[in-house]
Amino acid sequence: MSSSPISASTPRAVTGTASTVTSSPAQSLAKQETLLRATTEQLSKTVKTLNAKGTEQAAAPAQSQSSQQADGDKPTAEQAITELGTKYAGYVGSLGDKAGNRALTKAQEKTDAFIKANPNATKEQINEVAKKEFNKSTAAEYIFKSAVEKSMGDIMAKVQEAIDEQGK
Structure with missing residues (x-):
């Protein structure tokens, strides 16, 4: 079978053994959407973490270690x-x-x-x-x-x- 982009309008035949669960194109699309949302959420959390560490440090990673805060106050x-x-x-x-x-x-x-x-x-x-x-x-x-x-x-x-x- 040749590879083609996954599309909701193009149904694909699913072949497998008795142990595999067959899924419809809509279910496959839903799985991909769920995976995409999870990835987006993870990226969002990563961006928030970087912002919490400081916008300046994210924008200028070559900043010297000496200018980083040594003591909390x-x-x-x-x-x-x-x-x-x-x-x-x-x-x-x-x-x-x-x-x-x-x-x-x-x-x-x-x-x-x-x-x-x-x-x-x-x-x-x-x-x-x-x-x-x-x-x-x-x-x-x-x-x-x-x-x-x-x-x-x-x-x-x-x-x-x-x-x-x-x-x-």
Whole structure:
């Protein structure tokens, strides 16, 4: 018998021995549907488990072990900086994608270094260092962005002046 896709509209002849139970195409389709639902449920449970472990870890599996939470009540550098980034999302967003991500990454690296150097640091100390590093890195990016924008504004004003001078 040649193999063909299983279809509810195409009945198949079932052959077997006395010990096998014959099933109709509808029963076969029902079995496949049940198997598909069970597989879907299992995949759903797996996705929920991954989400419970943290969306960040699932999205970035190459994250270093040091940024994972060592103690249940202490935040990791990633958690502390992500919390600050969420709290001040408008400010970080005003820096632009690249500058905002660069600032958050730099702050996370500095906070992670503090956690490595001080494994017995308290939650408050970690959050304080995270806030300090967040403020430093975002301020640096803001100052750089402002200087670039001012320089570009000055250049454009000079260009406009030159154009106006030529038009007279």
